[in-house]
Amino acid sequence: MSEPFPTEAAVRAGLDAQARPPGSLGRIEDLAVELALIQRTATPRADRIALLIFAGDHGLTQDGVSAYPADVTPAMVATFLAGRATANAFARAVGVETTVIDAGVAADLSHPALVDAKTGRGTKNAAREPAMTPDQARLALARGAEQARAALDRGADILALGEMGIGSTASAALLMHRLAPAPLDDCVGVGTGHDAAGLAHKRAVLARAAGRSDATEPLEVLRQFGGYEIAMMAGAIHGAADRNAPVIVDGFICTAAALVAVRLRPETRRVCLFAHRSAEAGHGRMLQALDARPLLDLNLRLGEGTGALLAAPLVRAAAALLSDVASLDDVMAGRL
Known part of the structure; x- marks a missing residue:
């Protein structure tokens, strides 16, 4: 019984x-x-925590929304696979398994440990056209759910989410703008490290993107402004919710994915554990939109799931x- x-x-x-x-x-x-x-x-149970790192590129980088070039994304994927990224170091320190997933990197990648779930070679430039087609958005959500189920089938008790993708904070800001909702200026931050001029340029590009579409329905917002890695993280939350599995949500970009997941399926909010409040502008307000209390506030803004990894020992202690x-x-x- x-x-x-x-x-x-x-x-x-x-x-x-x-x-x-x-x-x-x-x-x-x-x-x-x-x-x-x-x-x-x-x-x-919280014995086995699995970190899923989803990697994808963003067409928005064509308009200079990031301080780093797009080719950093595949370089960092190679670093994860070599075990030399910050997320790898933290994962080893806290005993968390790591899986790296190609959600939509704009390069041909091959490695025995890399999960190929590529939905496209980077999204389109959301400042000029929809980031993805409706079919691509739905496929990315479905593939994210598949990755969550696969990790749970491998024996994970709890999932943690991380991401890598140059331009991802720009996409996340647009998603927050429409789905929180919140004024765009409150959503845009320095991301990977813009100076004042770079931040002003980023705001101008994202204002142009927001002006291109008046979408507010969650799936349409995702396809207009989202990234493949963000869509897959949202899908992973859906997949975890179907299995009653907790998900440790990382920082600004992962929280944007959670916002998408919850706006699409409100009942999935119950499985989300929010790791930390990041230093990225807008993250606190986005957490408020999800009625979320983060476990940590360490002034982080790296991504990769690093904040989720630092929260993992607290989750294990609570269990x-x-x-x-x-x-x-x-x-x-x-x-x-």
């Missing part, structure tokens, strides 16, 4: 009965409750809190 789904009241009652002052672990107790409700068990801590009654009765 299957275990009945726990209620929030029941999970909190169990936490309050532990051998420590009730509420003494603050946000970690809230996180433990979230895990229990997502996985629908009083003893959630252990529900399975490994004695009750006060057991302590007092010597039942240890």
Whole structure:
């Protein structure tokens, strides 16, 4: 007979009965409750966390929205596969498995460890035309869900999301603008490191992109302004939600993917655990649009899933809190 789904009241009652002052672990107790409700068990598991890094290129880079050239994307994919990126170092430090997925890099890539889910060789330039076709947007969502299911089938308890793609903060800002919604100027930040002139140029290009389409319906917004890696991360959230699996959402770009996922399927919000508030302008407001409380605030703005990786030990600790801590009654009765 299957275990009945726990209620929030029941999970909190169990936490309050532990051998420590009730509420003494603050946000970690809230996180433990979230895990229990997502996985629908009083003893959630977080032993195996899998980071999925989705890589894709953006046509917006043709108009100079990034301080870095587009060929950095395939170079960084090679760095991930060599195990030498920041995400790799953090993943090893916290015991998280990593999978790198070609969602839409504008280069021919081949490596035994690279998952080929390429939907296109980079998106079109959203400042001039839709970033992708409706079929490409739907395909990217479906392929993201497939990657989530595959990782869970390999034994992952929890997924973490990361991304790589020059121009991705520009795409994420446009998605936030329409789906939060929020004024465009509140959504645009320095990204990979613009100076004042570069930021002004980025704002002008994105204003032109926003003026090209008045889309507000989520799938249409995604196809007008999104990236393949953002669409696949949104799809991964959908796939995880179908399996009652928690997803640790990284920074600004991953949160934009979560925004897309939730606007398309509101019920999927329940599986999202937001790792951190980044230094990118607009991230705090986008978190508010999702009624999200991030676990960390470390002034990060790298991406790659680095913030999600740093949050992973907190998630594991919260799960252990529900399975490994004695009750006060057991302590007092010597039942240890």
